[in-house]
Amino acid sequence: MKYASGIVVVLLCSVMTVTLNAETLSTTDQEILQQLKSQAQQSSLSYELLESLTTEVGPRLAGTEGDKKAIAWASAKMRALGFDKVWTEEVSLPKWTRGDLSLQVVSPYPHNLFGISLGGSVGTKRSGITAEIVEFKDLAALEAAPAGSLKGKIAFVSFRMERFIDGRGYGVAVGARGKGASVAAEKGAIAFILRSVGTDNNRTPHTGGMNYAEGIKKIPAAAISNPDADLLVNMLKREQPVKLKFKSTARRYDKKMVKTANVIGEITGSEAPDEIIAIGAHLDSWDVGTGAMDDGLGVAIVMASAAMIGEQAVKPKRTIRVILYAAEEVGFYGTKQYMLDHADEVEKHIIGAEWDFGIGKIYELRPGVGEQSLGAIADLAGYMESLGVGLSDKNDAKAQSDMSLLSNAGMPAINFAPDGTNYFDLHHTENDTLDKIDAEDMKQNTAVYTLFAWFAAQSGVDFRQ
Amino acid sequence: MKYASGIVVVLLCSVMTVTLNAETLSTTDQEILQQLKSQAQQSSLSYELLESLTTEVGPRLAGTEGDKKAIAWASAKMRALGFDKVWTEEVSLPKWTRGDLSLQVVSPYPHNLFGISLGGSVGTKRSGITAEIVEFKDLAALEAAPAGSLKGKIAFVSFRMERFIDGRGYGVAVGARGKGASVAAEKGAIAFILRSVGTDNNRTPHTGGMNYAEGIKKIPAAAISNPDADLLVNMLKREQPVKLKFKSTARRYDKKMVKTANVIGEITGSEAPDEIIAIGAHLDSWDVGTGAMDDGLGVAIVMASAAMIGEQAVKPKRTIRVILYAAEEVGFYGTKQYMLDHADEVEKHIIGAEWDFGIGKIYELRPGVGEQSLGAIADLAGYMESLGVGLSDKNDAKAQSDMSLLSNAGMPAINFAPDGTNYFDLHHTENDTLDKIDAEDMKQNTAVYTLFAWFAAQSGVDFRQ
Numbered sequence: 001m002k003y004a005s006g007i008v009v010v011l012l013c014s015v016m017t018v019t020l021n022a023e024t025l026s027t028t029d030q031e032i033l034q035q036l037k038s039q040a041q042q043s044s045l046s047y048e049l050l051e052s053l054t055t056e057v058g059p060r061l062a063g064t065e066g067d068k069k070a071i072a073w074a075s076a077k078m079r080a081l082g083f084d085k086v087w088t089e090e091v092s093l094p095k096w097t098r099g100d101l102s103l104q105v106v107s108p109y110p111h112n113l114f115g116i117s118l119g120g121s122v123g124t125k126r127s128g129i130t131a132e133i134v135e136f137k138d139l140a141a142l143e144a145a146p147a148g149s150l151k152g153k154i155a156f157v158s159f160r161m162e163r164f165i166d167g168r169g170y171g172v173a174v175g176a177r178g179k180g181a182s183v184a185a186e187k188g189a190i191a192f193i194l195r196s197v198g199t200d201n202n203r204t205p206h207t208g209g210m211n212y213a214e215g216i217k218k219i220p221a222a223a224i225s226n227p228d229a230d231l232l233v234n235m236l237k238r239e240q241p242v243k244l245k246f247k248s249t250a251r252r253y254d255k256k257m258v259k260t261a262n263v264i265g266e267i268t269g270s271e272a273p274d275e276i277i278a279i280g281a282h283l284d285s286w287d288v289g290t291g292a293m294d295d296g297l298g299v300a301i302v303m304a305s306a307a308m309i310g311e312q313a314v315k316p317k318r319t320i321r322v323i324l325y326a327a328e329e330v331g332f333y334g335t336k337q338y339m340l341d342h343a344d345e346v347e348k349h350i351i352g353a354e355w356d357f358g359i360g361k362i363y364e365l366r367p368g369v370g371e372q373s374l375g376a377i378a379d380l381a382g383y384m385e386s387l388g389v390g391l392s393d394k395n396d397a398k399a400q401s402d403m404s405l406l407s408n409a410g411m412p413a414i415n416f417a418p419d420g421t422n423y424f425d426l427h428h429t430e431n432d433t434l435d436k437i438d439a440e441d442m443k444q445n446t447a448v449y450t451l452f453a454w455f456a457a458q459s460g461v462d463f464r465q
Numbered sequence: 466m467k468y469a470s471g472i473v474v475v476l477l478c479s480v481m482t483v484t485l486n487a488e489t490l491s492t493t494d495q496e497i498l499q500q501l502k503s504q505a506q507q508s509s510l511s512y513e514l515l516e517s518l519t520t521e522v523g524p525r526l527a528g529t530e531g532d533k534k535a536i537a538w539a540s541a542k543m544r545a546l547g548f549d550k551v552w553t554e555e556v557s558l559p560k561w562t563r564g565d566l567s568l569q570v571v572s573p574y575p576h577n578l579f580g581i582s583l584g585g586s587v588g589t590k591r592s593g594i595t596a597e598i599v600e601f602k603d604l605a606a607l608e609a610a611p612a613g614s615l616k617g618k619i620a621f622v623s624f625r626m627e628r629f630i631d632g633r634g635y636g637v638a639v640g641a642r643g644k645g646a647s648v649a650a651e652k653g654a655i656a657f658i659l660r661s662v663g664t665d666n667n668r669t670p671h672t673g674g675m676n677y678a679e680g681i682k683k684i685p686a687a688a689i690s691n692p693d694a695d696l697l698v699n700m701l702k703r704e705q706p707v708k709l710k711f712k713s714t715a716r717r718y719d720k721k722m723v724k725t726a727n728v729i730g731e732i733t734g735s736e737a738p739d740e741i742i743a744i745g746a747h748l749d750s751w752d753v754g755t756g757a758m759d760d761g762l763g764v765a766i767v768m769a770s771a772a773m774i775g776e777q778a779v780k781p782k783r784t785i786r787v788i789l790y791a792a793e794e795v796g797f798y799g800t801k802q803y804m805l806d807h808a809d810e811v812e813k814h815i816i817g818a819e820w821d822f823g824i825g826k827i828y829e830l831r832p833g834v835g836e837q838s839l840g841a842i843a844d845l846a847g848y849m850e851s852l853g854v855g856l857s858d859k860n861d862a863k864a865q866s867d868m869s870l871l872s873n874a875g876m877p878a879i880n881f882a883p884d885g886t887n888y889f890d891l892h893h894t895e896n897d898t899l900d901k902i903d904a905e906d907m908k909q910n911t912a913v914y915t916l917f918a919w920f921a922a923q924s925g926v927d928f929r930q
């Protein structure tokens with residue numbers, strides 16, 4: 001049964017907490033939970049891990065030297081933090097190199113534009129491409145363009161992403177990034193640019209993954225910053241042809257594979273070691289910032305949460321598994337490999353939560369569990385109330401990002417929703433750096449993941465029921 | 466006599482407005498002033514001019530092709546706007562080219578830093594310079610370093626500018642930009658970097674002018690973005706040597722002069738054409754943004770203000786002179802030339818105001834006039850009260866920026882203070898683009914300059930008295 005409304009939830013939490021606690025956790029486990037809560041709210045461990053990752057490793061595009069350093073960093077840190085088991089699982093992906101990009105309006109008003117190749121894009125010929133720009137308000141308008149109408153042209157999607165606390169503007173805008181190049185190519189375009197999928201007004205364009213459709217010519221694709229998109233739109237309003245020179249040395253090596261790895265660490269369960277409470281994030285980042293927010297933040301939070309539980313005198317009954325996924329940004333390679341490597345133990349993943357969104361305090365716990373488990377979830381939410389976390393009145397959540405594949409395979413999940421208002425100002429840009437992260441917010445974030453993992457490990461609840 | 470307090474001013478304005486108005490302007494001139502006020506608050510002329518300048522011209526570093534285009538643009542626009550006279554006055558300055566810059570931490574943790582050469586900096590040898598960084602908290606700490614202590618090192622000033630509505634943090638921080646390189650060189654340093662003089666957290670470093678002291682070795686100088694400065698500071702905390710590779714193709718051509726020009730336009734006075742009400746801004750910009758804020762905003766405001774007055778059936782009694790100064794950013798070349806070219810008519814500059822700061826509504830009128838003129842200034846301020854402009858209780862203002870040289874030579878001035886809270890987020894960066902400018906704020910800004918120019922032209926007041 002789904003909760004009828006948020007009001008009902010609040011009543012349950014406030015009136016019935018004691019009863020529910022008693023049902024789910026033993027008195028000792030409740031005491032440890034309160035200790036962990038207090039400890040996590042005071043500890044700067046997660047921030048220190050993030051500072052270390054962004055300073056000592058920095059950008060870590062899957063398969064690059066930075067990525068290799070990150071894998072070594074994560075393995076060493078988990079060992080140093082006292083994880084019972086730490087190992088890596090190899091992941092392969094096709095090589096891609098960003099190279100250099102230059103975008104110049106050559107007429108009527110010469111300007112250098114701030115652009116960035118989309119991940120996976122091909123480059124141009126050495127001398128570049130010079131052609132007229134045709135603007136489309138959004139992907140649908142591009143899709144509606146007549147066949148052949150873009151012959152020899154550069155298609156430009158000028159749609160601007162909207163800002164929301166839950167980042168829902170992203171889903172509306174990102175389609176153009178993913179498939180715009182192939183849609184444009186099908187109509188004859190020789191290159192594709194789009195307004196960055198981002199909410200800022202910085203001259204820091206947003207990269208991100210894109211795909212080429214089978215059987216369609218692969219044309220180069222880049223995002224330009226919001227101010228540069230505004231400039232182009234203003235120029236195009238004058239109803240004179242606007243010509244762009246597009247030069248890129250990006251390169252796909254579709255048959256040359258590079259190696260990376262999922263990094264996994266466990267605090268082994270004392271009573272049911274084969275039952276897994278999964279908390280995860282992705283270790284790779286784009287190559288342009290230091291990946292502080294995306295997803296160093298998640299990496300640091302889940303590592304610190306498990307470490308704090310591991311330090312307790314009483315070991316968790318179930319195993320807490322930290323999964324640091326490889327190669328998320330470039331196409332979910334790590335999580336796909338994980339699903340293959342762990343196909344026979346999907347059922348053993350009792351419940352999971354990933355962090356791959358947001359840079360502020362968590363304001364909501366969104367469950368996706370069996371109906372009989374909702375009482376335990378309300379109990380968990382009760383412990384988080386003083387952290388400012390409310391309980392969603394829906395029960396259809398999936399785990400975020402990589403871990404959504406485990407969700408799709410039947411794993412119960414919690415989606416913890418942090419403030420995402422400013423997330424897409426920084427996402428996939430050079431600006432994704434440590435200074436954007438609030439150390440105090442991280443304490444709350446870490447407390448939430450710590451309580452979740454401990455609660456799930458000790459509860460004995462089968463969240464599939 | 467200076468006003469004793471802001472409270473006195475408010476009383477004067479509210480109680481005595483009718484009397485004061487009657488003293489300074491004729492009834493007809495008051496009516497025209499009200500018309501101009503209403504018109505300016507509705508007109509988008511200044512925004513349209515700014516959109517045109519930033520779109521059709523863009524960056525305009527003094528002496529470059531962009532600058533030449535800007536001079537042609539301004540001359541043509543002033544003619545099209547019905548100015549009675551439009552002319553240019555040649556200005557020369559030494560050539561400088563930015564070239565390319567790369568800054569890479571090579572050990573212990575390799576990172577590419579986002580930096581920008583300071584204006585006027587020399588470059589490095591072709592292969593670059595690799596040396597250890599030594600951090601100083603501020604310029605004073607660098608100045609206190611023992612002689613010879615920086616031999617073979619790269620000096621790094623990590624001082625962070627503070628944010629204030631009036632931008633006063635700039636003065637505290639900018640000294641290191643201007644003279645840090647020579648101070649460092651004197652102690653043996655082979656290159657100089659500083660944290661950008663800026664209040665943002667973007668990976669868009671702030672350029673700006675710098676000077677070399679006579680007789681001291683010229684060493685290359687660059688600013689790094691705030692996030693990159695944070696990264697270096699964090700790295701240096703680990704107390705291991707941090708080595709930086711600094712490579713720059715910036716070049717000074719001290720003996721090769723390039724040409725630019727002050728662009729001047731007038732609405733000629735009907736009764737006292739040789740008495741000048743000066744409103745100004747600088748036409749040049751740095752080469753990295755489109756110079757929307759610095760100082761396209763000022764250019765557009767003063768051009769639109771004069772144009773609106775010129776369109777009235779009744780011509781102003783005194784001449785309204787719009788001065789678009791050349792080469793402000795690179796060392797006040799335009800204003801210095803103006804002082805030479807107009808040495809014999811400084812006395813004829815009745816009063817002046819420049820716009821070269823801020824990106825929001827004007828909140829205060831700061832006079833710098835003769836004591837007998839303060840009544841008229843209070844009268845002027847009364848007209849601006851409904852625009853949200855208060856009157857300062859001080860009477861020591863100078864004109865901003867370029868026009869401070871006319872102030873120093875005895876010209877009375879008004880300094881209109883706009884909101885500068887966010888100004889130094891964008892100042893001298895790639896982010897100085899049109900999207901940062903609020904078209905509604907520009908209406909207020911333009912109304913203020915229009916009222917000022919009309920009032921001063923019609924008042925007959927000798928503001929030196």
